[in-house]
Amino acid sequence: MKVTETKKVTREIHVASCIKCGSDDVQITDCGYSSFNMGGGTCKSCKHSVSDSCDISPSKDELARIWNKKNDIKALIAAQQKKIETATSKIEELKALDQKYRDAKAGLKRTGQGFDLDARSKRMQALNKKGERAVGDFNSAFPVGSPVTLELDGGHVVDTTVSAPAQMMCGHPSAWFSGVSGSYHIGCVRPK
Numbered sequence: 001m002k003v004t005e006t007k008k009v010t011r012e013i014h015v016a017s018c019i020k021c022g023s024d025d026v027q028i029t030d031c032g033y034s035s036f037n038m039g040g041g042t043c044k045s046c047k048h049s050v051s052d053s054c055d056i057s058p059s060k061d062e063l064a065r066i067w068n069k070k071n072d073i074k075a076l077i078a079a080q081q082k083k084i085e086t087a088t089s090k091i092e093e094l095k096a097l098d099q100k101y102r103d104a105k106a107g108l109k110r111t112g113q114g115f116d117l118d119a120r121s122k123r124m125q126a127l128n129k130k131g132e133r134a135v136g137d138f139n140s141a142f143p144v145g146s147p148v149t150l151e152l153d154g155g156h157v158v159d160t161t162v163s164a165p166a167q168m169m170c171g172h173p174s175a176w177f178s179g180v181s182g183s184y185h186i187g188c189v190r191p192k
């Protein structure tokens with residue numbers, strides 16, 4: 001056989017302090033309408049009131065939720081924080097889109113983000129030592145119009161082409177590339 005037991009459970013329901021005056025003296029009630037019932041909370045200190053449509057026999061939970069939605073400062077801050085996060089990621093998306101279209105106009109194709117910066121530095125130093133010989137080697141390996149993969153300072157990797165031959169610039173062997181402003185150290189070109 002089976003027996004049943006009905007337990008009366010008492011639990012606490014969080015009711016936020018009144019947002020207008022900070023009072024904890026808040027009454028959680030509903031209007032008791034048999035249709036289109038309304039409920040929520042009213043601050044007994046300042047009469048600030050929040051109501052919304054609710055069940056015909058609403059639970060205290062439901063009514064507290066209606067009140068808390070407009071009064072719980074921590075939750076309201078969290079909601080605003082969430083908006084900032086959403087807006088920030090939207091801005092990042094738009095910036096990436098802007099970059100993509102600008103790159104496309106400039107004939108650049110970004111193939112990735114991040115590369116071995118140390119390896120690039122070592123290449124650059126070695127080429128600095130070689131000086132004019134590095135320039136000559138580069139110009140025969142990558143004549144103007146050659147496709148190259150360039151590791152840019154911002155950590156971007158782009159596919160571009162050589163637009164002007166390499167030459168020594170302030171002691172650095174440098175060349176020019178389509179869609180990339182200024183000259184770039186030829187050590188930034190990813191080796192074949």
Ligand SMILES: [Zn+2]
Pocket residue numbers: 018019020021022023043044045046047048
């Ligand atoms: Zn109040």
